[in-house]
Amino acid sequence: xxxxxxxxxxxILEAFSTSRPNIILxxxxxxxxxxxxxTGHPFVQTPHLDDMAKSGVVFNQxxxxxxxxxxxxxxVLTGRHPFRVxxxxxxxxxxxxxxxxxxxxxxxxxxxxxxxxxHIGSVQPNSPTSPGGAGFDEWLSGLxxxxxxxxxxxxGNFEQIEGSGTVITMDATLAFLEKYHQGPKPxxxxxxFPSPHAPHREVPQDMPNASNLYxxxxxxxxxxxxxxTLLDQQMGRLRKKLQECxxxxxxxLFYCSDNGGLDPKTSGGRERKGxxxxxxxxxxxxxxWPNRFSAKEVNTPCITSDLYPTLLSIAGIEKEKxxxxxxxxxxxxxxxxxxxxxxxxGFWYGFRNGQxxxxxxxxKDLLDAQKNGNPxxxxxxxxxxxxEFETFDPDNLLGHAAWNGWPxxxxxxxxxxxxxxxxYNLEKDPMESQNLVVTQRxxxxxxxxxxxxxQKSVLQSWSGKDYEKSEK
Numbered sequence: 001x002x003x004x005x006x007x008x009x010x011x012i013l014e015a016f017s018t019s020r021p022n023i024i025l026x027x028x029x030x031x032x033x034x035x036x037x038x039t040g041h042p043f044v045q046t047p048h049l050d051d052m053a054k055s056g057v058v059f060n061q062x063x064x065x066x067x068x069x070x071x072x073x074x075x076v077l078t079g080r081h082p083f084r085v086x087x088x089x090x091x092x093x094x095x096x097x098x099x100x101x102x103x104x105x106x107x108x109x110x111x112x113x114x115x116x117x118x119h120i121g122s123v124q125p126n127s128p129t130s131p132g133g134a135g136f137d138e139w140l141s142g143l144x145x146x147x148x149x150x151x152x153x154x155x156g157n158f159e160q161i162e163g164s165g166t167v168i169t170m171d172a173t174l175a176f177l178e179k180y181h182q183g184p185k186p187x188x189x190x191x192x193f194p195s196p197h198a199p200h201r202e203v204p205q206d207m208p209n210a211s212n213l214y215x216x217x218x219x220x221x222x223x224x225x226x227x228x229t230l231l232d233q234q235m236g237r238l239r240k241k242l243q244e245c246x247x248x249x250x251x252x253l254f255y256c257s258d259n260g261g262l263d264p265k266t267s268g269g270r271e272r273k274g275x276x277x278x279x280x281x282x283x284x285x286x287x288x289w290p291n292r293f294s295a296k297e298v299n300t301p302c303i304t305s306d307l308y309p310t311l312l313s314i315a316g317i318e319k320e321k322x323x324x325x326x327x328x329x330x331x332x333x334x335x336x337x338x339x340x341x342x343x344x345x346g347f348w349y350g351f352r353n354g355q356x357x358x359x360x361x362x363x364k365d366l367l368d369a370q371k372n373g374n375p376x377x378x379x380x381x382x383x384x385x386x387x388e389f390e391t392f393d394p395d396n397l398l399g400h401a402a403w404n405g406w407p408x409x410x411x412x413x414x415x416x417x418x419x420x421x422x423x424y425n426l427e428k429d430p431m432e433s434q435n436l437v438v439t440q441r442x443x444x445x446x447x448x449x450x451x452x453x454x455q456k457s458v459l460q461s462w463s464g465k466d467y468e469k470s471e472k
Contacts, residue, residue: 020315021289022187022251023105024173025076025307026238028231029069029117029145029197032261033268033282035228041266043217044225048236049255052286056253057293057335061301062285063404064259065327067274067349069145070119072258072304073192077101077120077134079308079328083348084461086386087120091144091355093384094120096128097467101308102135102188104317111185113176114139116169116192117146119357124366125156127382132156136190140172144359145197151363158367164202166195166227170234174241181245193234196227196262204230224262239288249290252314256304257283270432276347276400276411277432293335300340301406306331324466325457341406344447346454350399389464394456403451410447421448 033039036046038053065075070090071082077100078085086095094100102112114131118141121129131139132155140154146165151158161168173191180187195202200223203210213229214222235255242248260273260280269278285302287293305328312319313330327346333339365377376382397419403410407427413420423444424432437444460466 020186024189024253026191026255028193028257031257033284034266035261036284045229046232048232052288055295056286056288058297059285059302060299063281063303064283065304067259067280069258073120075305076307079305079326081327081458083458088352089354091357093129093386095386100134101311105188106135109185110188111180112136112188114190115172117142117194119144122382123153142359144357145194146359147201151360158363158370166193166230193231195231196224200224202227202230252289254287256285276349276402300334344405346403348401392459397455403447
């Protein structure tokens with residue numbers, strides 16, 4: 001009887017495992033909202049993203065959690081604002097105390113892989129801040145953006161690979177799919193392209209005169225647009241592989257950028273990367289999952305922090321009692337059309353400077369040391385600053401913060417000399433040009449209270465208070 005019961009449980013778990021979707025999260029580096037064909041760019045070629053937009057769910061108001069790369073990546077993996085998890089700017093490391101979506105999915109039977117740019121920790125072997133330490137079974141990862149002939153870490157072993165970094169990233173993704181798609185476990189893949197980040201030396205593949213593409217356009221950003229077409233090609237390769245492996249219908253494929261683009265004229269809002277105005281945060285985003293959703297558009301604002309709770313829901317993982325505060329929400333009711341509003345959410349940037357991370361220089365040194373049997377030349381980069389728990393002054397809310405309570409967006413800008421506010425109605429004024437602070441005093445006050453309360457909560461998390469609660 002006991003054997004029969006055990007067998008029944010195993011069969012139930014196996015059936016549940018096979019019904020759960022494969023999940024692939026693809027993210028580019030600096031791809032602006034308006035820099036796609038489907039978002040109206042006048043000349044950049046993105047036929048595969050355009051086709052994905054025709055058949056999938058297009059998010060018209062999707063935001064990166066931060067206007068630069070590392071923080072947004074941390075938000076994807078944790079569902080939390082980047083300050084909470086020790087990633088206030090580029091080059092800072094995600095705390096190992098955080099539970100990532102890769103770890104949660106792995107616990108419930110997913111096979112996990114990371115390919116491409118990492119930039120939220122080490123890529124050294126046995127480091128708790130590496131992709132392996134963050135829950136990925138296999139990985140081919142770079143510390144930061146990389147271009148042609150990059151130095152990368154494969155599961156902690158260092159190598160230089162000839163070719164285009166964006167193509168190499170997709171090669172590794174497709175190899176993982178090919179190797180495991182017929183296995184018993186559903187797959188969770190995070191593919192983070194190094195493009196279209198500068199220096200823009202990569203060019204599209206299998207195109208005559210690819211290095212001259214867009215030379216007929218009056219723009220000083222030809223290399224940037226070439227890399228967008230290159231990454232679009234790689235999305236085409238991925239979608240083709242899913243079809244060949246008969247995985248398309250039950251695979252959730254999601255694409256977005258890590259922050260706003262480099263061209264303010266097509267950034268989708270005011271300013272560009274590095275700004276808390278819309279041009280620095282609004283990004284292209286598409287979800288394709290034929291088993292669940294046909295073509296549609298979502299106008300409700302969504303943010304990269306929403307991916308974590310949404311994927312937990314899809315995988316049937318219940319929220320833990322000691323779960324630290326999440327800044328994202330489960331998007332499934334919005335995707336199904338049951339809701340069209342969501343709670344307000346915050347942004348914050350400029351409180352702490354970034355830290356330089358030179359991918360090829362560092363990994364080359366690590367490769368040389370590994371070849372010669374020498375100890376790591378960068379022991380300080382294994383954990384970096386993850387065990388430093390600061391005490392913050394709750395009145396020091398330095399930097400540029402914003403509170404999105406759609407359609408209203410309040411900006412709180414604190415410098416060493418002054419603090420001032422701006423309020424915009426994004427529905428009527430998407431370029432944030434008409435400051436309504438004077439005519440909307442009551443709204444400004446209520447939104448300021450909400451924003452400052454959230455900021456103080458974020459600082460408490462950053463200081464380690466959430467971990468104290470979970471240890472009790």
